[in-house]
Amino acid sequence: MVKMHVENRSSKTVDVFVSNYNSGGSDEWFTLNAGQSDDWSRNTEGWELVAFRLGPKQTPTSNETRAGVYAKLGSTVAFYDLTNVQIIA
Numbered sequence: 858m859v860k861m862h863v864e865n866r867s868s869k870t871v872d873v874f875v876s877n878y879n880s881g882g883s884d885e886w887f888t889l890n891a892g893q894s895d896d897w898s899r900n901t902e903g904w905e906l907v908a909f910r911l912g913p914k915q916t917p918t919s920n921e922t923r924a925g926v927y928a929k930l931g932s933t934v935a936f937y938d939l940t941n942v943q944i945i946a
Contacts, residue, residue, distance in 0.1 A: 859930040860896040861905055865889040866935050869911065876906040879930065886910070889936075899930055907934045909942065 858881070863873050868891050877884035881900035889895060899905065908925035924939040933945040 858898050858900060859902050860898050861907060861928065861930055862894060862896050862933040863889065863907060864894040864933060864935045865891060866937050867891060869938075871936055872910045873936075874906075874908040874910075874925075876908075878905055879903040902930055904929050907942075909936050909939065911939065 861875050863875070865871050870888060870890050872886045873889050874884065874886050875882070875897040879899040879901045882898050887895065904927055906925055907928055908923055910921045910923045922939055924942055926934060926942050926944055928934050928944045935943045935945055937943070
């Protein structure tokens with residue numbers, strides 16, 4: 858089992874999505890509060906999209922703002938704001 862570690866280093870609550878290109882785990886949106894972190898597990902090594910969103914999320918067409926990075930499993934992805942998402946090896 859390989860993990861993607863995601864940290865919310867901002868002062869805002871943010872929703873996080875980690876793709877499921879590699880088997881195992883969920884590809885649902887999850888909420889990370891300011892200063893919170895969490896791990897997403899996958900069954901195999903590889904790369905995943907890690908996306909963040911802010912704003913209303915009631916419908917797929919709502920006016921939310923998103924950003925993301927493509928990161929290798931085993932990395933830490935740190936969210937500071939939508940213009941500053943860093944991959945930490």
